[in-house]
Amino acid sequence: MSRPPASKPDPEPTVQDEAARAGWLYYVGGMTQDQIAAEMGVSRQRAQRLVSRAMADGLIQVRLNHRIGACMDMERALRDRYGLTRCRVVPGLGEGVDPVLGIAAAAAGELERFLRMPDPLVIGLGTGRALRGLVEAIDPLEAPQHRLVSLIGNIAPDGSASFFDVVMRISDKIRAPHYPMLVPVVSTTTEERAAFHALAPVQRVLELARACDVIFVGVGQMSEDAPLLKDGFVTAGELHQMRAAGAAGEVAGWVFDSDGQYLDFGINTRTGGVRVEPGLDRPSIGIAAGATKVPAICGAMKSRILNGLVTDMPTAEALLSAR
Template identity: 75%
Template structure:
């Protein structure tokens, strides 16, 4: 079992930044912050005030907390990551997407500010939508944005969590949605979509991606694919029986990160993220329920970078 790093005694800036994060992002009261940090209510109040006065908290956390840095180093060492960012714990009951979104947005902005034009490929989902919603507007016309996954929901509507067009509005960059269903009804229908010349051009562009940002979904009974209506209960049951553990861009894999050759994988539109390719493939995901899916994706190097939160990072390191 890997040893989870124990943080050194936190600095005053660490404590203030964490208190400000819990107050402004987690919505905790000063009494709750005091209990979480193990300090008096008066000290919690002073820490929040210091976080604001010293600019540690703006819209985002601008001070890197030592415990998070330790976890980033441990994740990088354990999984051989190219990038690792760990968001501070935002308090009990707070949606983990709220914690990771500003940190993920900073990672995307870092890429968008590169002068050399890149092909940036994106998956979909709550985490990626949160990332795009949290980012600043940046003029980045030198880049091209392309979706890895179809943007048509089962009822024919646009997929609610598609992010390419939302991102393009913020960065004013050329963008290429994947004009196919997320999952087609039949293999023949999926083949017919992929035979279309416009689809083939988008697929080829996605395969040339210089940088990839994707969410990571679990395949347990609370699977996002089931919750969002892309698979049926029977389809999920069949894939679980075959060892389904996680999914990236709609493609389902087992506990070793090997993609399954069955179920909806035979009807999934878009482009699969191939393991081990020499380009950044950054997973944006948090929540301890995602730990097995994340571990498998990291093991197979479907993703080689990670943005997550403290509880998820610790869960990964104790596997």
């Protein structure tokens, strides 16, 4: 009688085999690393390394079945298309709801990330409704090591303080020194603007604004509902003239075309404060959402006036569809 063939011993498990098992136990089985270590007869440190290797080697693929997963996909797509360094996309709030309500908390989180940094920063701030929403959403904290500076004038046409100025309001919340830009948002003449900019205190604020380590600004559209028009900084005639020349948007009061190139006439010859130059090597983050703002946001990202963005899903979808 012939003997049955001897069974072959099971081969020793490879490191990848162990990683796959550890990954399965962790991500599918829901075990802790201590439980995996006991199950596999290894140390906790080895169990931790095996779980990490399972992910690094692509043995485990995690799929996020939640609407926030779609937001993250859009963030990645916007970064790839426009070369952004920072991008946050939040779910939209639906038809008829002010999109600022949706993006304010995410924008506040982005600013708080910088405010919690221990090394001193100069943080440049624009104005507008989106920045005002950021102020209301930000949590009070102590950040006296930083300096806040306005990039835009804070004097309205009637001589009052601009309603949407944010530097003082943020300063009150974080206990940081602030430097308002004590010039008109838009001067009546180029000579008036030059006279304001010649003042020694204004020159010091301008110098500080040009040296910002990080910038947060709103983005204004140049359509018939342009914030510059609604707030009385330009006339309807000036708006139509700039639109005829290709004006698509504005950042900190400075108007640019659909390619993000600043116009060399109109209110740009009279705008107070400091304009955000294209291609900065520092974070320049736009806070904006809404269908009418899409051409403005797109232009600002094309020329890298903005290299970061906080927006919502409907706006992100439109930006990714833009030509």
